[in-house]
Amino acid sequence: MIEMFIRFFGCGLFAIGGGLATLPFLYDIAEATGWFTFHDISNMIAISESTPGPLGVNMATYVGYHTMGVIGALVAPLALVFPSVIIIIGISKILDKFKTAAVVQNALYGLRAASAALIAAAGIGVAKIAFLGSEQMQEWSFSGLGQLINWKAVLLAAVVYGGLVKFKKHPIVYIVFSAVIGIIFHY
């Protein structure tokens, strides 16, 4: 159990850039300990993508449970987030102190634009999966493009957008609505 804590702690300490960045570390853990296989990892990715919550935490929980039951499912994710919490609290303290410094303000000015771009890129990534069919287009053509696009998903997105603009409800409302629509109409 201590070994598990240390391994996931290392994973949380060195994986920079979100959930998928933990993947190489998971492969390392799999190879070094034999707790789970590469096949398990791809299963985990699929399940993580279809359940709520951050990918890294989901994967740690899944691995933890499979190696050590409920205790593992607690220890692995806690070990994973432990380094972040310490680091972020440290950064917060520093930021509080130097918030008004011109250098910090100038850096943040650049950071915010990058942040917006990265989020937009993530949105485009999700859009590709949501609106394009899984089949590869053989030859470029407009009819091929028409078949490639998942029109049901596009329609749903349009409805959600309309609702968003008109009613300004909590995002959870739209998520639940879309899940129900998805189930009813066999998306």
Place this chain on the structure above:
Amino acid sequence: MTFMQPANRPAGRGKKMKELLDLFVVFARIGGFTFGGGYAMLPMLEKEVVNSRHWATEEELMDYYAIGQCTPGVIAINTATFIGYKIKGIPGGIMATLGVIAPSLVIITVIAAFISNFMELSFVNSAFAGIRACVCVLIFSAVLKLGKKALVDKITVGIFAVVLVLSLFTDISPAILVVLAGAVGIIIKGRGKKA
């Protein structure tokens, strides 16, 4: 910073506990409905943290996301810790973080324990196809709102465009892009001030 006003300061232990519990509950709700990684959390953060509770401004949210990108760990966790710490110090940071991971722990454990064929359940796949379409719309509408705060002049629009193209068409790590954008900000803004 309205939440720092004396009227909102904890009057006693009971109030303090309530605020910590509040952090936990809000972040548990966000964690429970974040489908598709840390970025999908943004629309929810915007609604709960910025609009409803005024725990942070839109600018701060962008800062946390950017810093969360180039520090180790999961972005969702980093953002939760930032906001929790800002509201209630170290205990706040810990409570917000525990809140955001709690739903995952429960859901994944249940799936791992009881549902061995989770991915083969057709209704799960259907529901998620629907959710993905919805999440895109939510993310883009959040980006539009936040973009107004972040893209204030030609330089920031330029940074936005370059980072977007690089992250879509190259494998450069987001962490590097964020650090470079910060450096550009320091260089251009710093020089502009002296001139």
